[in-house]
Amino acid sequence: MKIAETVTFAGANLDRAADWRADSAAHIADSDVIALWRGKPLVAGDALVRLRHDHPALSDARDMRLLLARSGGRAIFAADLSDWTPAGPDVAHLDSFSDQTEQAHPAVPQATFVELRSAMTRLSREDAELAATARSLFHWHAIHGFCANCGAASVATQAGWQRDCAACGRHHFPRTDPVVIMLITHQNSVLVGRSPGWPEGMYSLLAGFVEPGETLEAAVRREVFEEAGVTVGAVSYLASQPWAFPASLMCGMRGEATSTAITIDPAEIEDARWVTREEMADVFAGQHHDIKPARPGAIAHFLLENWLSDTLD
Structure with missing residues (x-):
């Protein structure tokens, strides 16, 4: 199919910077960070919001930073703010077809966290692919905190693209x-x-x-x-x-x-x-x-x- 890669979440040809994953911390200072809250990307208008690595909003993020891609020589990371609690959140429809709620972080008042299924058609190809990749990876980490081989706790490595078990030495990789x-x-x-x-x-x-x-x-x-x-x-x-x-x-x-x-x-x-x-x-x-x-x-x-x-x- 000649137009196969025009489907949403495809065709951006992201440089996923696999060669930077082992030492991703060296690239954080010169990077952009996209933020997600409970799987919902932070969006302003028709674009993902890209924050500086030291933006005040990221003080509410979990420690792990996912290295998603490299663009123009700069790293693009993702941060998970799911532990932050917005004022009066409506959680009944989260992660559903019908979730039309939006949450605004006080440090980024011009933007809101939006259900990706609602925003996907208005994002650029690059933004859509970045958001989808981050959403899938954060979900994988959330449900794979323990080694499937021995049951011990595992830790995220390779900038979020791997989990390692110190107890038995197994490596675990994101599933599709x-x-x-x-x-x-x-x-x-x-x-x-x-x-x-x-x-x-x-x-x-x-x-x-x-x-x-x-x-x-x-x-x-x-x-x-x-x-x-x-x-x-x-x-x-x-x-x-x-x-x-x-x-x-x-x-x-x-x-x-x-x-x-x-x-x-x-x-x-x-x-x-x-x-x-x-x-x-x-x-x-x-x-x-x-x-x-x-x-x-x-x-x-x-x-x-x-x-x-x-x-x-």
Whole structure:
């Protein structure tokens, strides 16, 4: 797919400065720092806020600094302010589709912490990739504080790209979970479904995690049959998207259905249906009577939009 890397969170070609990770402290004084609070990046307008390493707001940050990239010879770090408590925080919707709350730190009054899914389409490619990388890495550290081999506490090393266990000597690295997301078509129609808890009326492409020992193609056929009872023949790869919710690699695939009868697995999805190209055009125009499109910025939206415009190949 010629335009594969125009999907959100891709195409920035960040210089990730792996050669600086071992001695990242030497580069902190000449750096920019982006800040996150409970996975939400600090944003002003359409851009990430870049702070000096000694900015007063960073006094509320945890000790670890993630080295994300190098730009113009300067390091770009990320800091986690999740231990800071904003005044009267509304925590009910944090880390959800519906989180529209914004939190302002008193030391940076012109900016707010914003849910990344809400901000992702207005950020530049570089800013979106930086925010997604930081969000995934901070989440990994939050849930991997102990060695999976011996159970002892581990420590962050390599500027946040590794955790080491002093007790048994094991090294642990950030994980990315591969997920197939499938544009399944039959003649003039595409298969879409919805999961419980999604915004009312929102339908998207079917998706599922790749299992150990499984190819992407096999995962497509298995997931579509398990979720919707539809069999799939030819499968091909289209594009990928790092998805920092919390840490997946969405592998966009195309498949040709060899059956059309739908039998959903209610444990996986609550509905699935075939939608014609003409209907999907109405969905994207906001004129369909009961279907709303996948979230802009998500790879499902990207694939469906390009299917409608015949720009998949």
